Amino acid sequence: MSQNRDFAAVILAAGKGTRMKSGMHKVLHAIAGRAMIDHLLDSLAALHPSKTVIVAGDRHEQLRDALVGRNVVVALQEPQLGTAHAALQAEAALKDFRGLVMVCFGDTPMVKASTVQRMIDALDETTRVVVLGFRPADTLTYGRIITADDGSVRKMVEHKDADESERQCDLCNSGVLIAHSDDLWRLLKSVGNDNAQGEYYLPDVATQAIAEGARVVAVETDPAEVAGINSRGELAAAEAQWQRLRREEAMEAGVTLRAPETVFFSHDTELAADVTVEPNVVFGPGVKVASGATIRAFSHLEGATVGEGCEVGPYARLRPGAVMEKGSKIGNFVEMKKAILGEGAKANHLTYLGDAEIGAGANIGAGTITCNYDGYFKHKTVIGERAFIGSNSALIAPVTIGADAIVAAGSAVSRDVGAGDLRMVRAEQLVKQGWADRFHDTMKKKKAAEKKD
Template identity: 40%
Template sequence: MLDIVILAAGKGTRMRSAKPKVLQTISGLPMVAHVHNAACALLGEKQAPVIVVGHGANEVQDYFADKSVHWAEQTEQLGTGHAVRQALPYLTDLQTTLILYGDVPLIQPETLKALVEKCNSAKLALLTVNLSDPSGYGRIVRDTQDNSIVAIVEEKDASQAQKQIREINTGIMAVPTAKLREWMPKLSNDNAQQEYYLTDIVAMARADGLAIEHCQPQAQWEVDGVNNRHQQAALERQFQLNQANLYMQQGLMLLDPVRFDCRGQLAFGVDVCIDINVVIEGVVELGDGVSIGPNCVIKDSVIAAGTRIEANSMVDGSRVGPHCSVGPYARLRPGSVLQHSAKVGNFVEVKKSVIGQGSKVNHLSYIGDCDMGSGVNIGAGTITCNYDGVNKFKTTIGNDCFVGSNTALVAPVSLADDTSIGAGSTITKNTESNNLAIARARQRNISGWQKPVKK
């Protein structure tokens, strides 16, 4: 059995943010949420990790309001040992305790599982890594005879010889819980930082005759922490590259995997192609043969097979049917539905509307709160006037209608099947089938007109 403690009490001064460090995001998700997900992958549904909070505790707790978590609070920042001590009431002695960090977001469940398997009542297990430049990290001190781990020395307390050691402590460890409870009261703050170091339990374990096991992650980025914006940006790119590589292995064509961001969940069919600088947010599904042009944002949407999203478009909370065309420079807002072979062209905004099968809104238009039939052609500059300043109203457009350019459809209004609207009209009344509706001022040509002269 396993208990997991996630340390998340730090302020993160170097982030220069009012937000707690562990709530800073990687791929749109707080760092501590990534760690929580990794923990839950080991624990399963019936157990919950312990999160130790301190700075910004309420904000962290609010984020996890709908998730299963045990909370412990570290009111004073007195070191990692002191933080773990706050979690002891939630731990079970006959189990192993795995200690994680809320600012180490890319740790993989497979690595943690391997670490836990090395721990038992007679063994403590450390996750270590070898760095070409170990500056700033606690060093792993080994016995010169049998190479066994004997202690961890923090850099500020290390001798010059110890500072040459390249194997460092990641802070992640698996500890027999009964021994952890025994060692916590013995920790001392007699060190350069005057803090209670969790790492001191390694020497206690050796003194008590426990074996000190270790394992290493498959990649260094798994154990990289975030203390500043540069490190945050580096891990963001690493996370995105990891995802891109996984998707390409599954058949997704990314024209440049370095310039791709997925900040949510992406499902895709075969022969899907995504151009550069595309951002995926929320839950997105792309059907077979979908093509996404450069600089697009796709959020919480389903795009069916054979559809092309042209450059610089945004699709948000929408359902796009098969063989549609969207963009360039189009915006589909939440509640938009495009049926088979519909077209929404450049500089068109659609909100909470249905664009029927084969219908076209080619350019420079706003369609909001509209139910549009099939075979409709909407001229440039057409808008549905759906808002009176207080309430929203609906526009209904029947099948095979033609709406001339620069038309204003003042909702609530309904155009029957086969209606034609003259360009430049303001339509306020319902039409009947096969009507031609024109609503504009009569043109007057004034002869002898004198143009204004600049004074």
């Protein structure tokens, strides 16, 4: 954006969102683990807005709480008299701002900064207002943008107020517009409510500008970019759209997805080139995977860092704070939480590693558990380099296993093990010769006697 064109954003989020049937504000519902309003704010951040105002109504307190730390102002619309009335509520927050103002909706989170930039570029000395249009496969009840032969906008009309010829037009209004602040507030104040709904409609800003003899133009974009989210079904469709685009981006960047449609990303997932992801993998927030790593089928990762050449799964779970260093491996039904698995270390199956630090080259046997919680506090387990932990061992933290030490299978270790030592913690085995044979004979006779009775 040109440096001499100051830009501000007004986001309308005052609707009740009744179709969501939720106690949570509509724009706080998540796509890829991130609230839809945050997706939109992140996109607009690329344009460096001088100010951003969110106009809220019902459940406005939820928005204020959710946006703490964001450089935004929440303005209140009460009562709610329509979209033009909502946009006008941002005037006070922008009273000292002079420049271009974009008005959009909080429930259309896929709007791209590049599209807004095209709208900005379309504003010039002869154009007073720019609106964003799209051509859907089904025009449904969208408002229409009626254009003249020269491509300028001749009329903006809501579906309910359109006649049959106007409804034949397939250029629909997304609700996004841009105007200079000198024009916007004046035009908003001149909007009336003489329509089927008795509301003050935002598109009438363009209608008012046209009535003044000003030029209004429409910029077109893909319908998917401006799809509104008003129900759980539409939220799911937006999630599917986002995931599809993210999978395509990943593969273009050199990631192998064996069954792309079964892999789900979070908004901040980072996969390096030459990562391989097998079917049915879910990435929660905060995951980074380095080059050459393989994430095998049915694994779930969240808040985890996977190093170069590592192998995860199948059926593995990495929870927040899990770090796998270069060449390490966890196998089926292994769970890590707040634990570091050193370079080349392995935990191949049926293991829980929590609040632990495992040294390079260590081998963790099947069924090993780091007992990190005493009911009140978490404690740490440290396992040295090249240590061998036998199957079905319980390491009762806090405890340290030295380098090259061996913990025998079936041990419950509650004291530190020195480097190079063997620790075996087992009850003495008792053998009663012939006892099992005598037991079987007695039971068989008893059962036979019961049948005779």
